[in-house]
Amino acid sequence: MTEVVREFVGLSSPLIGRAGAGGHPCQGVYHRPAGPAPKTAFIATHYNIDFSEHYLASHLAERGYGFLGWNTRFRGAEPYFLLDHALAEIGVGVRWLKERAGAERVILLGNSGGGSLMAAYQSQAVEPNVTPVAGMRPVEAIQDLPAGDLFVALAAHSGRPEVLTAWMDPSITDETDVLSVDPGLDPFNPENGPPYGEEFQTRYRAAQRDRNERITDWVLEQLEGLQGTRSRDKLFSLHRTWADLRMIDPSIEPSDRRPNWCYQGEPVKANYGVFGIGSLCTLRTWLSMWSLRTSQCVAAPHLGRITVPSLVVHATADECVYDSDARSVFGSLAAEDKRLEFLKDEHYIRSSRPQAADLIDAWARER
Structure with missing residues (x-):
């Protein structure tokens, strides 16, 4: 079995400073195979859930990839979430992969609620469209985000509202x-x-x-x-x-x-x-x-700006993501090269994680 190296990554935010106790606002764990730096790396982020030790991180690292389980400052702080701020902090992680970790190709992994979040990130990177919420100032840092090279939606919801x-x-x-x-x-x-x-x-x-x-x-x-x-x-x-x-x-x-x-x-x-x-x-x-009326966390408009090769993986026993959600995500993607795959498992794919990693690995290698 390939040895997996795990590195804690703590980085500054373009919006706020370090916590008084010393913590960086942007934090995560980089999983990679021992040896030379991998040329392809994944990044996964959620609105609120801690993805630093994501369940696919080690599986994909064992298959030769880097995997940055990344958290914005809204990890565990969903009541205060602001989309434009989160996108700026996801950009910090993507830049780190490309400029510091040696990744030449970055795959955005949108898992669960993170599906619409990572779609919004790619959408903003290729065609800036996200505006500040009422009474807030524009965030300059989201005007020049590094785009992902491929996109994966895994057990992904169709949007927060x-x-x-x-x-x-x-x-x-x-x-x-x-x-x-x-x-x-x-x-x-x-x-x-x-x-x-x-x-x-x-x-x-x-x-x-x-x-x-x-x-x-x-x-x-x-x-x-x-x-x-x-x-x-x-x-x-x-x-x-x-x-x-x-x-x-x-x-x-x-x-x-x-x-x-x-x-x-x-x-x-x-x-x-x-x-x-x-x-x-x-x-x-x-x-x-x-809000259905004002939120920009709706997935469909963002998916419509994603043209990079895209993979949608749906877990058919998912308790709360349904077949219609997966087909909606797939249908909304603007990518000409897109694929919809199915796994018979529940939301966290507890029994088929190696198979999920194999599926994603094979798809990525084809590209």
Whole structure:
């Protein structure tokens, strides 16, 4: 087995300085085979999750690649996320690979939620389009980002606002009361299903979008109300975001997934728990990441600017990424050289990581 060398990488951000305790805002771990520096390297980053020890890092290093599991300063700090700031800090990692690690070719790996994030990075690098959120200054550092040479979407969601909206429980009637509920829209009311009829599904999906739009209206009102005060932003909580009907009813978009299950376990318990996407955010983070109306974390427009060779890998037993998501990502890519592959595994592909690494390795070597 190839020996894998792991190197901690801590780098400055073009936006903020080092923490008082000494930590660099941009951090990660570079995995590479022992010996000469690899000429091709991957970089993987997420909106919030720590990717420094990504599950494919060692597998791909064993196959001769470099792999930078990279974190922006928003690792573990999702409530404060700003897309343009994150892209600038991903650029720090890509530059390090090309200028310091000796990589001649960089492959952007968009895994899970990171799919739309890395798509946004490549999109901005080839055709600058990302603008600052309301009341924020433009970020100069994103105007000249080094582009990736290939793009891989692995078990990737179709975009941050789309995912949140698809998972939202629209039966909540009071955003400040986790227990408030409209029985006619309650996905856990047995009178509604499962199985869920077409009419209920249509009403439910429309109500989810309405909930997202109502929150955006409220956020914009709150920001306007803060003008001229001592505060520029504020935090708020978001309840009940584990209620995609597909999580509960396996007859909707049938797949190899476990029925009545999501990333946090049984949906009804997860939905009324405290661990959920978007559960805490600032007003501006809502606009930057979660709002259907204002967020630039929607994948499709960015994928439409990606023309480099691209690979989409879908896990058919994924609990919360569905076949339609994978096909949407694949269909939105502008690349002429693109491929869609499938693995029978769950979201973190725990049982087929070597096969996933082999698949990605073979595809990359062909190019």
